[in-house]
Amino acid sequence: MFHKLLTGASRHLAALAGRVPSRCAVCHAWPAGRVCDSCAARFAQPRPRCIRCAMPVHGGAVTCGTCLREPPAVDTCLAAVDYGYPWAGAIAQYKFNGDPGWAATLAMLLRSTPWVEPALEAAQLVLPIPLSRQRMRERGFNQAALLARHLAHGKVDNGVLLRLRATEAQSGLPRSQRLRNLRVAFAVEPARAAGLRGLRLVLIDDVMTTGATLDAAARVLREAGAAHITALVVARTDRT
Numbered sequence: 001m002f003h004k005l006l007t008g009a010s011r012h013l014a015a016l017a018g019r020v021p022s023r024c025a026v027c028h029a030w031p032a033g034r035v036c037d038s039c040a041a042r043f044a045q046p047r048p049r050c051i052r053c054a055m056p057v058h059g060g061a062v063t064c065g066t067c068l069r070e071p072p073a074v075d076t077c078l079a080a081v082d083y084g085y086p087w088a089g090a091i092a093q094y095k096f097n098g099d100p101g102w103a104a105t106l107a108m109l110l111r112s113t114p115w116v117e118p119a120l121e122a123a124q125l126v127l128p129i130p131l132s133r134q135r136m137r138e139r140g141f142n143q144a145a146l147l148a149r150h151l152a153h154g155k156v157d158n159g160v161l162l163r164l165r166a167t168e169a170q171s172g173l174p175r176s177q178r179l180r181n182l183r184v185a186f187a188v189e190p191a192r193a194a195g196l197r198g199l200r201l202v203l204i205d206d207v208m209t210t211g212a213t214l215d216a217a218a219r220v221l222r223e224a225g226a227a228h229i230t231a232l233v234v235a236r237t238d239r240t
Contacts, residue, residue: 026086034090034105044081046114053211054079054236064169072211073218074203074229079236080106080113083207087235095143103143106206107150119230123202126155129217130163130186147234148204152220160196161217162187188218188224197225208233 015099023029024036035043050057052067054077081087094102110116115143120126128144136142148156164187188196201221203214214231221229 014112025090034102035086035109039086040109042189043086044109044112045140047082049079049236051076053077053232054208054231055238056082056226073222074231075120076115076229077208077211077214077231077233078116078119079208079233080110080116081235083209083237084234088090091235095139095206099139099143100146103146109146110147110232110234111151114235116232119202119232120152122200123152123155123230124199125157125160125196126152126202126204127157127161127217127221129203129205129213130158130161132163132165144205147206151204151232152202155202159219160189160192162189186220188220192231193224196221197223198227200228201226203231205231205233207235207237209237 004064022032023033024032024039025034026039027036029036029038043197048057048061049055050064050067051062052072052074053064055064057064083091090106093099094106111120117199126148128142128148131139131142131144142158145158163185165185200220203217203221205214208214208231214233218231
Protein backbone atom coordinates (compact mmCIF):
# COMPACT_ATOMS: atom_id res chain seq x y z
CA MET A 1 0.00 0.00 0.00
CA PHE A 2 2.83 2.39 0.88
CA HIS A 3 4.45 1.80 -2.54
CA LYS A 4 1.12 2.53 -4.24
CA LEU A 5 0.78 5.79 -2.34
CA LEU A 6 4.31 6.82 -3.30
CA THR A 7 3.71 5.95 -6.93
CA GLY A 8 0.41 7.86 -6.98
CA ALA A 9 2.04 10.93 -5.45
CA SER A 10 4.88 10.77 -7.98
CA ARG A 11 2.41 10.65 -10.86
CA HIS A 12 0.55 13.65 -9.47
CA LEU A 13 3.76 15.64 -9.06
CA ALA A 14 4.88 14.74 -12.57
CA ALA A 15 1.54 15.88 -14.02
CA LEU A 16 1.71 19.19 -12.17
CA ALA A 17 5.30 19.76 -13.26
CA GLY A 18 4.28 19.33 -16.87
CA ARG A 19 1.67 22.11 -16.61
CA VAL A 20 3.53 24.74 -14.59
CA PRO A 21 5.64 27.21 -16.65
CA SER A 22 9.29 27.24 -15.70
CA ARG A 23 12.76 28.19 -16.88
CA CYS A 24 14.66 25.98 -19.29
CA ALA A 25 17.05 23.90 -17.17
CA VAL A 26 19.84 24.47 -19.71
CA CYS A 27 19.71 28.08 -20.93
CA HIS A 28 17.29 29.41 -18.25
CA ALA A 29 14.97 30.95 -20.85
CA TRP A 30 11.53 31.87 -19.51
CA PRO A 31 8.88 30.59 -19.96
CA ALA A 32 9.76 27.13 -21.20
CA GLY A 33 9.38 23.46 -20.46
CA ARG A 34 12.10 21.57 -18.65
CA VAL A 35 14.22 21.99 -21.79
CA CYS A 36 13.32 24.62 -24.39
CA ASP A 37 13.00 23.75 -28.07
CA SER A 38 16.22 25.56 -28.90
CA CYS A 39 18.29 23.60 -26.38
CA ALA A 40 16.65 20.32 -27.36
CA ALA A 41 17.57 20.96 -30.99
CA ARG A 42 21.12 21.91 -30.02
CA PHE A 43 21.89 19.06 -27.63
CA ALA A 44 19.86 16.21 -29.11
CA GLN A 45 21.08 16.00 -32.68
CA PRO A 46 20.57 12.49 -34.14
CA ARG A 47 23.74 10.58 -34.91
CA PRO A 48 24.49 7.23 -36.58
CA ARG A 49 24.36 4.41 -34.03
CA CYS A 50 24.83 0.66 -34.02
CA ILE A 51 21.45 -0.92 -34.61
CA ARG A 52 22.12 -3.55 -31.91
CA CYS A 53 23.65 -1.54 -29.03
CA ALA A 54 23.18 2.16 -29.94
CA MET A 55 26.88 2.98 -29.75
CA PRO A 56 27.92 5.69 -32.24
CA VAL A 57 29.27 4.28 -35.50
CA HIS A 58 31.09 5.85 -38.43
CA GLY A 59 31.64 5.32 -42.12
CA GLY A 60 28.15 4.12 -42.88
CA ALA A 61 28.36 1.10 -40.56
CA VAL A 62 25.07 -0.35 -39.34
CA THR A 63 26.42 -2.70 -36.67
CA CYS A 64 29.52 -2.15 -34.55
CA GLY A 65 32.35 -4.67 -34.39
CA THR A 66 31.53 -5.71 -30.83
CA CYS A 67 27.96 -6.65 -31.74
CA LEU A 68 29.13 -8.51 -34.84
CA ARG A 69 31.44 -10.62 -32.67
CA GLU A 70 28.97 -11.06 -29.80
CA PRO A 71 25.38 -10.20 -30.74
CA PRO A 72 23.28 -8.95 -27.80
CA ALA A 73 19.97 -10.50 -26.80
CA VAL A 74 17.98 -7.53 -28.12
CA ASP A 75 17.32 -7.28 -31.85
CA THR A 76 17.47 -3.48 -31.93
CA CYS A 77 18.52 -0.76 -29.52
CA LEU A 78 17.65 2.91 -29.99
CA ALA A 79 19.03 5.77 -27.89
CA ALA A 80 18.00 9.41 -28.01
CA VAL A 81 21.26 11.03 -26.88
CA ASP A 82 24.74 10.42 -25.54
CA TYR A 83 25.05 10.40 -21.77
CA GLY A 84 26.60 13.85 -21.40
CA TYR A 85 25.71 17.49 -20.91
CA PRO A 86 22.92 18.43 -20.31
CA TRP A 87 21.15 15.07 -20.25
CA ALA A 88 23.32 13.37 -17.62
CA GLY A 89 22.34 16.05 -15.11
CA ALA A 90 18.68 15.87 -16.09
CA ILE A 91 18.60 12.10 -15.65
CA ALA A 92 20.38 12.35 -12.30
CA GLN A 93 17.73 14.83 -11.09
CA TYR A 94 14.99 12.57 -12.40
CA LYS A 95 16.29 9.33 -10.95
CA PHE A 96 18.24 10.22 -7.82
CA ASN A 97 16.75 13.53 -6.67
CA GLY A 98 13.12 12.43 -6.68
CA ASP A 99 12.01 14.65 -9.57
CA PRO A 100 9.49 12.69 -11.69
CA GLY A 101 8.59 15.90 -13.53
CA TRP A 102 11.43 15.11 -15.92
CA ALA A 103 9.61 12.04 -17.26
CA ALA A 104 7.52 13.85 -19.89
CA THR A 105 10.50 15.78 -21.28
CA LEU A 106 12.76 12.72 -21.46
CA ALA A 107 9.98 10.63 -23.01
CA MET A 108 9.38 13.30 -25.65
CA LEU A 109 13.11 13.36 -26.38
CA LEU A 110 13.05 9.61 -26.90
CA ARG A 111 9.86 9.64 -28.97
CA SER A 112 11.45 12.22 -31.30
CA THR A 113 14.36 9.87 -32.02
CA PRO A 114 14.34 8.27 -35.50
CA TRP A 115 12.68 4.82 -35.60
CA VAL A 116 11.34 5.00 -32.04
CA GLU A 117 7.76 5.80 -33.07
CA PRO A 118 7.56 2.84 -35.52
CA ALA A 119 9.05 0.54 -32.85
CA LEU A 120 6.38 1.57 -30.36
CA GLU A 121 3.61 1.17 -32.93
CA ALA A 122 4.81 -2.31 -33.92
CA ALA A 123 5.20 -3.53 -30.33
CA GLN A 124 2.46 -5.59 -28.74
CA LEU A 125 3.79 -5.00 -25.22
CA VAL A 126 6.03 -2.32 -23.73
CA LEU A 127 7.95 -3.49 -20.66
CA PRO A 128 9.90 -1.18 -18.35
CA ILE A 129 12.96 -2.59 -16.61
CA PRO A 130 11.71 -3.32 -13.08
CA LEU A 131 13.36 -2.02 -9.92
CA SER A 132 14.03 -4.02 -6.80
CA ARG A 133 11.85 -3.31 -3.77
CA GLN A 134 14.80 -1.60 -2.11
CA ARG A 135 15.25 0.80 -5.04
CA MET A 136 11.52 1.50 -5.14
CA ARG A 137 11.57 2.42 -1.46
CA GLU A 138 14.56 4.71 -2.01
CA ARG A 139 13.18 6.52 -5.09
CA GLY A 140 9.43 6.28 -4.68
CA PHE A 141 8.91 5.48 -8.36
CA ASN A 142 10.36 3.40 -11.17
CA GLN A 143 11.90 5.84 -13.64
CA ALA A 144 11.65 3.34 -16.54
CA ALA A 145 7.96 2.66 -15.81
CA LEU A 146 7.16 6.36 -15.75
CA LEU A 147 8.92 6.84 -19.10
CA ALA A 148 7.01 3.89 -20.53
CA ARG A 149 3.64 5.34 -19.50
CA HIS A 150 4.45 8.57 -21.31
CA LEU A 151 5.59 6.69 -24.40
CA ALA A 152 2.91 4.03 -24.84
CA HIS A 153 0.42 4.05 -21.98
CA GLY A 154 -1.99 1.52 -23.46
CA LYS A 155 0.71 -1.07 -24.16
CA VAL A 156 2.67 -0.91 -20.90
CA ASP A 157 2.63 -4.04 -18.75
CA ASN A 158 4.44 -3.92 -15.40
CA GLY A 159 3.55 -7.47 -14.43
CA VAL A 160 5.40 -9.51 -17.07
CA LEU A 161 9.04 -8.88 -16.24
CA LEU A 162 10.01 -9.43 -12.61
CA ARG A 163 13.05 -8.36 -10.63
CA LEU A 164 13.95 -11.32 -8.44
CA ARG A 165 16.66 -9.69 -6.37
CA ALA A 166 18.49 -6.44 -5.85
CA THR A 167 21.96 -6.06 -7.30
CA GLU A 168 24.80 -3.96 -6.03
CA ALA A 169 25.22 -0.51 -7.58
CA GLN A 170 26.20 -1.06 -11.21
CA SER A 171 27.74 2.31 -12.03
CA GLY A 172 31.50 2.14 -12.51
CA LEU A 173 31.60 -1.66 -12.86
CA PRO A 174 32.96 -3.40 -15.99
CA ARG A 175 30.55 -5.36 -18.18
CA SER A 176 31.82 -8.75 -16.93
CA GLN A 177 31.05 -7.81 -13.32
CA ARG A 178 27.67 -6.36 -14.26
CA LEU A 179 26.76 -9.59 -16.02
CA ARG A 180 27.71 -11.62 -12.94
CA ASN A 181 25.63 -9.33 -10.73
CA LEU A 182 22.59 -9.69 -13.00
CA ARG A 183 22.54 -13.46 -13.30
CA VAL A 184 19.07 -14.68 -12.25
CA ALA A 185 18.12 -11.07 -11.42
CA PHE A 186 15.14 -11.16 -13.81
CA ALA A 187 12.35 -13.62 -14.58
CA VAL A 188 9.12 -13.71 -16.49
CA GLU A 189 5.94 -14.04 -14.41
CA PRO A 190 5.18 -17.78 -14.82
CA ALA A 191 1.49 -17.25 -15.51
CA ARG A 192 2.34 -14.81 -18.31
CA ALA A 193 5.20 -16.68 -20.00
CA ALA A 194 3.10 -18.61 -22.55
CA GLY A 195 1.47 -15.37 -23.73
CA LEU A 196 4.82 -13.91 -24.82
CA ARG A 197 5.43 -16.49 -27.52
CA GLY A 198 5.72 -14.83 -30.92
CA LEU A 199 5.25 -11.27 -29.61
CA ARG A 200 7.13 -8.11 -30.52
CA LEU A 201 8.28 -6.42 -27.32
CA VAL A 202 9.84 -3.09 -26.40
CA LEU A 203 12.06 -2.80 -23.32
CA ILE A 204 12.39 0.66 -21.72
CA ASP A 205 15.20 1.99 -19.54
CA ASP A 206 16.65 5.42 -18.85
CA VAL A 207 20.38 4.85 -19.38
CA MET A 208 22.39 2.12 -21.09
CA THR A 209 26.01 1.71 -20.06
CA THR A 210 27.37 -1.75 -20.87
CA GLY A 211 23.99 -3.16 -21.87
CA ALA A 212 24.18 -5.87 -19.20
CA THR A 213 20.82 -5.01 -17.62
CA LEU A 214 18.92 -4.95 -20.90
CA ASP A 215 20.70 -8.09 -22.05
CA ALA A 216 19.78 -10.01 -18.89
CA ALA A 217 16.15 -8.93 -19.15
CA ALA A 218 15.96 -9.69 -22.87
CA ARG A 219 17.36 -13.18 -22.37
CA VAL A 220 14.54 -14.30 -20.08
CA LEU A 221 12.00 -12.81 -22.49
CA ARG A 222 13.67 -14.64 -25.36
CA GLU A 223 13.53 -17.89 -23.39
CA ALA A 224 9.78 -17.34 -23.02
CA GLY A 225 9.47 -17.18 -26.81
CA ALA A 226 9.46 -13.45 -27.64
CA ALA A 227 9.91 -13.05 -31.39
CA HIS A 228 11.50 -9.59 -31.48
CA ILE A 229 12.85 -7.30 -28.76
CA THR A 230 13.65 -3.61 -29.19
CA ALA A 231 15.34 -1.69 -26.39
CA LEU A 232 14.67 2.03 -26.02
CA VAL A 233 16.87 4.18 -23.77
CA VAL A 234 17.09 7.91 -23.28
CA ALA A 235 20.89 8.02 -23.06
CA ARG A 236 23.82 5.83 -24.09
CA THR A 237 27.16 6.05 -22.33
CA ASP A 238 30.52 5.22 -23.84
CA ARG A 239 31.19 1.52 -23.71
CA THR A 240 33.21 0.56 -20.62
